[in-house]
Amino acid sequence: MTVEATDGITVGPSARPSQDTISLEIARYRPGHDEHPTFESYDVPYRPEWVVLDALNYLKDQVDGTLSYRWSCRMGVCGSCGMMVNGVPKLTCATFLRDYLPGPIRVEALANFPIERDLVIVLDDFIEKLPKIKPWLVREVEQPLEEGEYLQTPKELADYKQYSMCINCMLCYSACPVYQNDEHFLGPALLALGQRYNHDSRDQGAAERHDVMWTSEGVWDCTFVGECSVVCPKHVDPAGAIQQAKVESTIGWQLSFAPPVPPLPFGRKQAEET
Amino acid sequence: MVYPRQQSNFWYLKRWPYRIFILREFSAVFLAAYMVVLLILVMKVHDGPAAFHDFADTLQSPALIVFNTIALLFALLHTVTWFMAVPSAMQLRRGEEKVPPQLLIGAAYVLMLGASVVVLLLVLV
Numbered sequence: 093m094t095v096e097a098t099d100g101i102t103v104g105p106s107a108r109p110s111q112d113t114i115s116l117e118i119a120r121y122r123p124g125h126d127e128h129p130t131f132e133s134y135d136v137p138y139r140p141e142w143v144v145l146d147a148l149n150y151l152k153d154q155v156d157g158t159l160s161y162r163w164s165c166r167m168g169v170c171g172s173c174g175m176m177v178n179g180v181p182k183l184t185c186a187t188f189l190r191d192y193l194p195g196p197i198r199v200e201a202l203a204n205f206p207i208e209r210d211l212v213i214v215l216d217d218f219i220e221k222l223p224k225i226k227p228w229l230v231r232e233v234e235q236p237l238e239e240g241e242y243l244q245t246p247k248e249l250a251d252y253k254q255y256s257m258c259i260n261c262m263l264c265y266s267a268c269p270v271y272q273n274d275e276h277f278l279g280p281a282l283l284a285l286g287q288r289y290n291h292d293s294r295d296q297g298a299a300e301r302h303d304v305m306w307t308s309e310g311v312w313d314c315t316f317v318g319e320c321s322v323v324c325p326k327h328v329d330p331a332g333a334i335q336q337a338k339v340e341s342t343i344g345w346q347l348s349f350a351p352p353v354p355p356l357p358f359g360r361k362q363a364e365e366t
Numbered sequence: 367m368v369y370p371r372q373q374s375n376f377w378y379l380k381r382w383p384y385r386i387f388i389l390r391e392f393s394a395v396f397l398a399a400y401m402v403v404l405l406i407l408v409m410k411v412h413d414g415p416a417a418f419h420d421f422a423d424t425l426q427s428p429a430l431i432v433f434n435t436i437a438l439l440f441a442l443l444h445t446v447t448w449f450m451a452v453p454s455a456m457q458l459r460r461g462e463e464k465v466p467p468q469l470l471i472g473a474a475y476v477l478m479l480g481a482s483v484v485v486l487l488l489v490l491v
Contacts, residue, residue, distance in 0.1 A: 123367040179381060207369040214368050250462040269377050269384065317387045318451060332454035339455075 114138040114189055115196035116147055118159070121207050129207060133196065144184040144199060145173050148211075161211035168325055171261030175211050176200040181263035181323045202266040218262065221278055224304050225286045230297025242294040255288035255333055257326040264320035264330050276309040280320035280330035283311055287333040290340075306341040314338075390447040393440035400437040403430075449474045 113135040121129040134155060136147045145163055152159045164170040166185045173184045178198050189197065205213035235242065264280035265271050271279045286305045290298040305311055314334045321331040374380075378388040403425075410421040424430065452474050453467035 121369050123369070128369065204371060206371060247459075247462050250459065269387075272373055272377060315387075315391070316451065316455075317384070318454065319383050319387075321454060322383065329454060329457075332457050335451075335455040336457055 112138055114147070114193070116144075116151070117196050117198045118148075118151075118211070119198075119200040120159075120210050121201075122158075123209055129200070131198070138189060138193075140188070140190045142189045144175070144177055144182070144187045144189065144197065147189060147197075148184065148199070159211075160209045169259060171259030174202050174261045174263050174266065176203055176266065181266035183261060183263070183325045186325060202262055204266050204268065204272045205262065213262070215262070217275070218260075218265065218279070218282070221282055225278065225282050225289075226297055226301055227282075227285050227289060229289065229292065229295050230300060231294075232296050244293055248293040251293070252288050252291035255284045255291070255328055258284060258288070258328045258330075259326055261325065263323045263325065264328075267317075267319040267323045269317055269319075270313055270315055274309075274313055277313045278304070278310050280314075280334065281328075283314070283337060284328050284330035284333035287337055290337075302341070302344060305337055306344065311337040311341060386447060389440075389443060393444040396437040396440040397444060400434070400441070403434075445478070449478075 115133055115135050117131045117133050119129040120126070120132050134151055136150050139146075145166060148159065148161055149163075152161075161173070161175065161184075163173040163185065165172070168183055168186050171183070174181060175184050176182070176199065177184065177187050178192065179200075181202055184199070189195075199211065201207045201211045202213050205215070205217075208214050258281055260281060262281070268277075268280055271277050283305060286301045289295045290301055290305075311334050314331075316331060316335065318331045321329045324330065378384040407418075407421060407425075410417045425434070449471050453470045456470055458465040458470065
C-alpha cells in the first residue's frame with residue numbers, strides 16, 4: 093500500500109529508516125474488505141521522547157485517518173492502548189520508539205482476542221466473565237451508615253492493594269497461552285481481581301467466589317507460565333495471585349473434610365463479624 | 367465482521383519465555399524417568415551386593431550415561447526455573463512489607479542444599 097503523505101514524510105512500503113524516521117509495520121484489518129490482517133509499513137518521524145502511541149497518533153492525524161486503535165489517557169492509567177509491539181503485549185503509551193532502534197517496529201492487535209478492526213480487539217469474552225467473579229464488596233449485612241466507614245489497618249490494606257492496581261489492559265490475557273487454548277479459562281486479571289476482594293477485610297463474599305475460582309476453569313487451569321506477571325504494567329502479579337489462590341483452594345478442600353466445617357480462613361472478617 | 371484469531375499449535379516456539387516454560391514442563395518427563403532408575407537402584411540394593419554391582423555396571427553403558435546427563439541438565443533447569451517462581455507462589459509478608467524475592471529464592475537453595483547433605487550423609491554413613 094502507498095499512502096500520500098501530507099507533510100513530505102515517506103509513507104508506504106518503507107525503505108531503511110534514516111536517522112530521522114523509524115518504520116512501523118502495522119497490522120491492518122478492515123472488516124468487509126480484508127479476509128485477514130495484513131501488515132502495512134509506514135515511516136514516521138523518529139523522536140526519542142515519542143512512544144508508539146505518539147507514532148500511531150501521528151499516522152492517524154497526518155497520514156491515514158482510517159487507522160483504528162483505542163487510547164485515552166496516554167499515561168498508563170486507562171488501560172486502553174494495549175497492543176502487541178514486536179510480538180510482546182505492551183501499553184503503547186509507555187513503549188518508547190527509542191527502545192526499538194533502528195526499527196522496524198511491528199504493531200498488532202493484542203493476541204488471543206478477536207479483532208474488531210485494525211488494532212481494536214473484541215473484549216466481549218472478558219466482559220461476560222467479569223461479573224462471575226463478583227468484583228465488588230459483598231456484605232451479608234450492611235453496617236448502618238451512622239456506624240461510619242469500614243476501617244482497615246495498613247496491614248489489611250497491604251493484603252490486597254497490589255491486586256487492586258489492575259487497569260484491565262488485557263496484556264496478561266494476551267500473554268497467557270492457557271487463555272489462548274481454553275476459552276473457558278477465567279484468565280489472569282479476573283482471578284487476581286477475585287483475590288483482590290477475597291483478601292479485603294471488608295468483604296464477606298469469598299465463599300461465593302470460591303465456587304467460581306477454585307475450579308478447572310479458574311485457578312486450576314493455570315499452568316504457571318508466569319508471563320502474565322512479566323507483561324503486567326502495574327505490577328499486579330496475577331500469576332502470584334493465582335498460585336496463592338491454589339494454596340487457599342487446597343487448604344479449603346482439606347478443611348471441607350473436617351467436621352464440623354470451620355469458617356474458611358480467607359474472608360476472615362466474615363468469621364469475626366458473625 | 368470480527369476476525370477470529372488463529373491459534374497456532376506451536377505457540378510455545380514464538381518467544382523465549384514460552385520456550386523456557388515448555389522445557390520446564392518437559393523436564394518433568396526426564397525427572398520421572400530418572401525416578402524410575404532410582405527406584406530400580408534401591409530395589410537392587412535391597413537384593414544384595416551382586417545385584418547392585420550388576421546394575422551399577424549397566425548404568426555405565428553409553429546410552430544410560432547420555433540419559434543421565436540429559437536428565438541432570440533437565441533437573442537443573444527444573445530446579446532453577448521453579449526456584450525463580452517461588453516468590454510468586456509464596457507471597458510472604460512481614461507486616462506490611464513483602465519478604466524480598468531474593469530471600470525466598472535463597473532460602474529455597476539453602477533448603478535444597480540442606481536436604482542434599484542429609485541424603486549424602488544417609489548414603490555415606
